Amino acid sequence: MAKTIMIQGTCSNAGKSLFAAALCRVFREDGYRVAPFKSQNMALNSAVTPDGLEIGRAQAMQAEAAGIAPDVRMNPILLKPNSDTGSQLVLCGKPVGDYSAVEYQKKKKELLSEVLKAYHSLAAEQDIMVIEGAGSPAEINLRADDIVNMGLAEVVDAPVILIGDIDRGGVFAALYGTVKLLAEAEQARIKGLVINKFRGDIKILEPGLREIEALTEKPVLGVLPYRHFDLEDEDSLSERLRKTKAEAEALLRIAVIRLPRLSNFTDFDPLQAAPEVALSYVKSPAEIGAADLLILPGSKSTLEDLAWLKAQGFDTCIRDFAASGRPVLGICGGYQMLGETLRDKESGIEAAGLGLLPVDTVFYAAKQTVCASGTITAASGFWAALAGQKTEGYEIHMGQSRIGKEADCFQRLSAREDSERQRADGCTTGAVCGSYLHGLFDEAAVTEALLKALAARKGLSYPHRLKSRRERQEEGFRLLSQTLREHFDLRELYRIMGVER
Missing domain, CATH: 3.40.50.880 (Class I glutamine amidotransferase (GATase) domain)
Structure with missing residues (x-):
């Protein structure tokens, strides 16, 4: 049976997708068969699998990090927003209709069987499953019928790593608040914290690390530096939509x-x-x-x-x-x-x-x-x-x-x-x-x-020679792996997952 680890975040765009991709690459390098999984994805950036089915682009990218072809089982539910209150539902790679947010909430329980069918089928072929959550697990209004964060973690018995984005500010409050808004059993499922996108001297951060560990009773397993990974993202909050080179310097x-x-x-x-x-x-x-x-x-x-x-x-x-x-x-x-x-x-x-x-x-x-x-x-x-x-x-x-x-x-x-x-x-x-x-x-x-x-x-x-998407992507995966190996406690992660090294 495949070992599991689930990545949840304090908010959207905290770094869950790239962190999951980094784990996929590290586990692959360490000799394991590994696959990504996200039960429910809401994104307008999607990808097509080799057999012509549609999944979230992040899971396609994570599959490439794992060295395997994108598979619809990696993302059985894809929601593609088409209004402020509704989305097209893509189920197991094919569109099945448009649903309002309220209609979809009522449908989630019956969708859980499709999620678990895809998960167990994929997990049967792997040594390790890297599961990505969505948004934040502390959305208390959505917790009753959750099938993507703690609800899924409980069903498949996955330990959880919680990641927060320090670049936005308030990362300690975000980590503490997320943990404490969860039920006790859900808090116990969180085995470690990660702070993402850190810039500066780690020594200045260390008093806060010790205090957040004491307050949450969760170890900080890593502080990941702010680095540019030239990898595809799918979030509408992506920096790519805001960032540009200075026009005065551009040819x-x-x-x-x-x-x-x-x-x-x-x-x-x-x-x-x-x-x-x-x-x-x-x-x-x-x-x-x-x-x-x-x-x-x-x-x-x-x-x-x-x-x-x-x-x-x-x-x-x-x-x-x-x-x-x-x-x-x-x-x-x-x-x-x-x-x-x-x-x-x-x-x-x-x-x-x-x-x-x-x-x-x-x-x-x-x-x-x-x-x-x-x-x-x-x-x-x-x-x-x-x-x-x-x-x-x-x-x-x-x-x-x-x-x-x-x-x-x-x-x-x-x-x-x-x-x-x-x-x-x-x-x-x-x-x-x-x-x-x-x-x-x-x-x-x-x-x-x-x-x-x-x-x-x-x-x-125009004098420059460019790199293909595959070449740029491989460089990004190598940097992800290097960053994780240098700034994250992989030995402890393997222990948490029950994997002997």
């Missing part, structure tokens, strides 16, 4: 419109990581400024986000941007918005797109999820500079788009399991381009070709 500037239901923003991590590129997520037309490339990203609610985009005045701004000859790129929902019309077949709602691509989109109830690879074939305009480049990624979308007969498709794709059958993806007209492929820039050669073409438009050259 190239890229603006991504921050839609209210922005999804899969990890598509643009390779651009953000590139030297001398300033990528920013903008909320108003005025922020676009003198950008060299404008990107419309994916959206969980394309029609609603299109209405927001128009209300903010982005529609005029995007058209003017394209008219200036500067390139515009739409990915997934952003691609659909660049077209002529968008129509929801079930509701009958129809909206005019931005009219920059000869594309009409119809939304159906069925969702397309597939891993794909291809070759860019754009034959004219700005995007022809990328022709011949190999791409690899995945599609997640509800709509089907019909391209005008005279339009130039962007690339030819084939599903990973059927490499012989190719199909057209996307569309280009002049400097405007759209594609359904998430992960378009994961291959370094594609990103380099784009940045060189953008620089050439300005009479400049």
Whole structure:
């Protein structure tokens, strides 16, 4: 039977996902078969498994840290918010409907059987299961029907490590308050505390460490330093959405419109990581400024986000941007918005797109999820500079788009399991381009070709050699492992888990 360890946090974005990924990598390095698990994930950043099922991106990343393929059993419940009070429920990799928060709360008990079925099936193949909680276990209004924090830990009998983010301030209060809001049996399940994102001299922190241990009767197993791990995150609180290089120092500037239901923003991590590129997520037309490339990203609610985009005045701004000859790129929902019309077949709602691509989109109830690879074939305009480049990624979308007969498709794709059958993806007209492929820039050669073409438009050259997503990810995993081995008591963790070393 697999040994277990569960990571819970004092709040969202405390570092649970990366800490779980670090454990997956360390256990793998130490010779164990290990898999990640998160029963319920709420995120608009998702991934597609090799068999075409949808899971949270964090669990896909953790699986890669563990050296195994992403598996839908690692995240049986995925909630994709599509309004302020509701979400699409993706159960075992497939959408099963939209639910309000109240409706979902009533459904959680019956979902527990699916969670446990996935967990036990996966655990039977592993030596160690690394379980990630969600949000905070001290959400006392949700505790009665909890299936993702202490409720799950009790059912699978998992010891818990509680992690807090000192960078936000108030970490001792957060750790103490979280522990003390729990029932006694739940408090006993917590075997250690971790303080994350520490900057400064550890000696100044030590009196607080001793006191929090005395107050909670829990040992502090590690103080992890603030480091940048170039790994994908899925949280809407991600620093990536706020961080940008100083524009004055940048050779190239890229603006991504921050839609209210922005999804899969990890598509643009390779651009953000590139030297001398300033990528920013903008909320108003005025922020676009003198950008060299404008990107419309994916959206969980394309029609609603299109209405927001128009209300903010982005529609005029995007058209003017394209008219200036500067390139515009739409990915997934952003691609659909660049077209002529968008129509929801079930509701009958129809909206005019931005009219920059000869594309009409119809939304159906069925969702397309597939891993794909291809070759860019754009034959004219700005995007022809990328022709011949190999791409690899995945599609997640509800709509089907019909391209005008005279339009130039962007690339030819084939599903990973059927490499012989190719199909057209996307569309280009002049400097405007759209594609359904998430992960378009994961291959370094594609990103380099784009940045060189953008620089050439300005009479400049882009001199840097880039790393692929896989190369950057492996560096991130190595740094995670090194950080944990240097700043966390792994010997005690193995003892807690009942694993003899």
